[in-house]
Amino acid sequence: MANDVMQQMNDPMGSAIADFYRTGKADTLVVRSSMFEDDEIPVETLFREFEEMPELEQIALKAASGDILDVGAGSGCHSMALEKMGKKSVAIDISPLSVEVMKERGVDARLVNLYDESFSEKFDTILMLMNGTGIVGRLENMPGFFGRIKQLLKPGGCVLIDSSDLRYLYEEEDGSFMIDLSDEYYGQLDYQMAYKDVEGEPFDWLYVDFETLSFYAEQAGFKTELVAEGEHYDYLARLSCN
Numbered sequence: 001m002a003n004d005v006m007q008q009m010n011d012p013m014g015s016a017i018a019d020f021y022r023t024g025k026a027d028t029l030v031v032r033s034s035m036f037e038d039d040e041i042p043v044e045t046l047f048r049e050f051e052e053m054p055e056l057e058q059i060a061l062k063a064a065s066g067d068i069l070d071v072g073a074g075s076g077c078h079s080m081a082l083e084k085m086g087k088k089s090v091a092i093d094i095s096p097l098s099v100e101v102m103k104e105r106g107v108d109a110r111l112v113n114l115y116d117e118s119f120s121e122k123f124d125t126i127l128m129l130m131n132g133t134g135i136v137g138r139l140e141n142m143p144g145f146f147g148r149i150k151q152l153l154k155p156g157g158c159v160l161i162d163s164s165d166l167r168y169l170y171e172e173e174d175g176s177f178m179i180d181l182s183d184e185y186y187g188q189l190d191y192q193m194a195y196k197d198v199e200g201e202p203f204d205w206l207y208v209d210f211e212t213l214s215f216y217a218e219q220a221g222f223k224t225e226l227v228a229e230g231e232h233y234d235y236l237a238r239l240s241c242n
């Protein structure tokens with residue numbers, strides 16, 4: 001099989017990113033979850049420039065300093081904005097086509113899974129944006145996630161990560177929330193992406209409220225700070241470790 005066909009097979013988002021980069025347009029990038037109706041990601045938003053980014057992302061980019069790791073970097077939009085600010089970053093992603101596009105855009109991009117310990121560089125700032133907690137997948141993965149983050153941080157370094165509290169999905173008309181506490185944590189979603197005839201594997205994607213994130217971060221020895229809140233249950237957190 002030709003290499004480019006192989007690469008597309010499990011990489012719907014990378015296929016969309018590559019199409020948009022090469023032709024200036026893309027088909028619909030579909031996101032499926034058992035929690036809601038099919039949704040779509042407008043592919044051009046993956047190429048957003050600093051001015052078009054949500055304020056929480058702009059704050060994170062301004063706060064990032066030293067050697068920066070852009071985790072799950074996608075099209076490389078954050079790394080490119082950092083470069084314009086005179087800052088240095090390494091971008092990692094598990095999507096082969098995204099990494100290829102990032103390299104073509106001049107980003108120092110590597111095809112690396114965050115959890116792959118053979119990647120052993122250390123950073124002052126780890127950026128995880130556009131629901132950065134998604135990569136954690138499920139709450140039970142939190143200890144492993146923070147253990148891995150510690151390996152990647154220089155002394156005094158920090159993680160800047162954004163997420164949303166999905167409790168609004170359970171809001172009643174009177175403003176109260178109907179959450180069944182015997183159920184699994186409400187921010188744990190199953191996702192699957194599709195682009196043209198490319199169907200991705202299903203994966204876990206975690207949205208987590210700031211308090212729950214802080215609980216796990218503090219257990220792992222991190223200090224937590226709510227840097228800023230967005231307009232719709234979204235927030236940016238700074239997690240640091242001495």
Ligand code: SAH
Pocket residue numbers: 013045046071072073074075077092093094095098112113114115129130135
């Ligand atoms: N940060 C980018 C893209 C967000 S989408 C933006 O804001 O536009 C999430 C990205 O994380 C996808 O590109 C996906 O391929 C990548 N990803 C998912 N799991 C990963 C992992 N374990 N290690 C590295 N990247 C991962």
